[in-house]
Amino acid sequence: MTxxxxxxxxxxxxxxxxSELTRLLGRASPISMIIGGLAxxxxxxxxxxxxxxxxxxxxxxxxxxxxxxxxxxxQVGWFHLLASVGAGAANASLFIIYLAGFFPWTAQGMRxxxxxxxxxxxxxxxxxxxxxxxxxxxxxxxxxxLIPLALIITLGIARFGEHFELIQPKExxxxxxxAWLSALLLLIFAYGGFENALIPTGEVKxxxxxxxxxxxxxxLGCIVIYMFVQFVTVATIGTSNTNRPLxxxxxxxxxxxxxxxxxxxxxxSTYGWLSGAVLNMPRLACSLAAQGDAPAFLGKLHPRFNxxxxxxxxxxxxxWLLATTGAYLWIVAxxxxxxxxxxxxxxxxxxxLRRKQPQAxxxxxxxxxxxxxxxxxxxxxxxTRLHTxxxxxxxxxxxxxxxxxxxxxxxxxxxxxxxxxxxxxGSS
Numbered sequence: 289m290t291x292x293x294x295x296x297x298x299x300x301x302x303x304x305x306x307s308e309l310t311r312l313l314g315r316a317s318p319i320s321m322i323i324g325g326l327a328x329x330x331x332x333x334x335x336x337x338x339x340x341x342x343x344x345x346x347x348x349x350x351x352x353x354x355x356x357x358x359x360x361x362x363q364v365g366w367f368h369l370l371a372s373v374g375a376g377a378a379n380a381s382l383f384i385i386y387l388a389g390f391f392p393w394t395a396q397g398m399r400x401x402x403x404x405x406x407x408x409x410x411x412x413x414x415x416x417x418x419x420x421x422x423x424x425x426x427x428x429x430x431x432x433x434l435i436p437l438a439l440i441i442t443l444g445i446a447r448f449g450e451h452f453e454l455i456q457p458k459e460x461x462x463x464x465x466x467a468w469l470s471a472l473l474l475l476i477f478a479y480g481g482f483e484n485a486l487i488p489t490g491e492v493k494x495x496x497x498x499x500x501x502x503x504x505x506x507x508l509g510c511i512v513i514y515m516f517v518q519f520v521t522v523a524t525i526g527t528s529n530t531n532r533p534l535x536x537x538x539x540x541x542x543x544x545x546x547x548x549x550x551x552x553x554x555x556x557s558t559y560g561w562l563s564g565a566v567l568n569m570p571r572l573a574c575s576l577a578a579q580g581d582a583p584a585f586l587g588k589l590h591p592r593f594n595x596x597x598x599x600x601x602x603x604x605x606x607x608w609l610l611a612t613t614g615a616y617l618w619i620v621a622x623x624x625x626x627x628x629x630x631x632x633x634x635x636x637x638x639x640x641l642r643r644k645q646p647q648a649x650x651x652x653x654x655x656x657x658x659x660x661x662x663x664x665x666x667x668x669x670x671x672t673r674l675h676t677x678x679x680x681x682x683x684x685x686x687x688x689x690x691x692x693x694x695x696x697x698x699x700x701x702x703x704x705x706x707x708x709x710x711x712x713x714g715s716s
Contacts, residue, residue, distance in 0.1 A: 289498050293482050293506025299375065299561040301478040302437070302514060303554045304382045304616065306521040307533040308474060312467045314527060316460045318519040320468070324475030325511035327666060332482065332507050333653040334635045334660050336500035341641065341650040348483055348630045349576070355637035355644065359693045362581050365572070366689035367629040370681075371480070372569035373603060374623030377610035378477075379558040379565070380404055381619060384611075385531050386551050386558075401612045408611075411563040412604040415570075417593050436553040437517055440534060443541040444520025466673075472666075473673045476631075477624035478514065482506065483634075500651045531616075562607075570599035581696050622678045626685065628667040635660035 309317040338351045349368055353361025384404065388395035394403055482503060517534070524537045534554065538546035574596040577587025590597040610619060638660045641648070653659060674682065 289502025290505040296481040321515040328479040352633040355640040364633040367626040371626035376607035380611040411566040448523040480627040573599040
């Protein structure tokens, strides 16, 4: 479970956002990694308590549905889908950014769109024809994400560890509250993803103890890795703005061969995450359909391959569309906003479930209600950093979820009427 959490958190964000954090906060950016991790730890404590009460699959969608009912659950479910589509699009987009370091012609226009379609189609086909082929393809690409990080951290600390200068308080306060909130929005994206590890809860042994341990241990490991990566990046390339910060850092530490090595590793890592997302996230849409909270065609299995083929194709198509039409940091922002909605819903569910199920067998987070309220306030403040276009996308998702709820309510009422009429006819 710990490994699954680490794998869910460490995706492409750490390869793409260090230079933006440096632009916002300067030398204080490594501290932001710790602050972002601690803010996420508060969420993890709340999520761990809520998750420990469930042995069924579904993750945050199930928690909020149980606590507040169908409407709220479907809102969280759709924002979870938006977060997963956005993360898939961000991975595909960052793949192209790094590929453009080798082939600049891939960065713009129709060539970029066609190349994105080709890249996304490979894991789509692999998962369409069978879960086993999709899993093997994903596993094949997983380990590569940790290799360049370990290399950069080791070489960077060896080179700059003895010359470290303490960050002064003025360097932390001079960027201002606005810059820190913008950085926090990026960091929720960087640390997000652990909630995906909760979707297959029904297959976890002793979830009331295994899930909290995995969440906490996995997050602590990621905080250490992220903080050292940011420190080495700032120490190596300073405040220079680049789309490929880790590749530039490696070129200084190792030479041109280091840049090539990291570039290839990042491309493999982002592609591996995308492959895993095509495997895992359509199952969330399938779960919504199984509960009657989404159109039934999303839950139908292919007659030959026994896979949720329609959900897989829809997920891949939406990820391609978002990657084609949106800039990388814009995609990151809307994905972070969607993740925040998931976390706020889960923290609110903690408060509700403590009242609704006070005797439930669960891990009880110390000061759980207080932590939940603090989390809700922090992340509502972070949402204010969304720009108009990003907020519009969030609003559209909420409207789709509301329309889906209205449709599901009507379908459920119709099924009840049909069942009642059938029972009355049978008794007569």
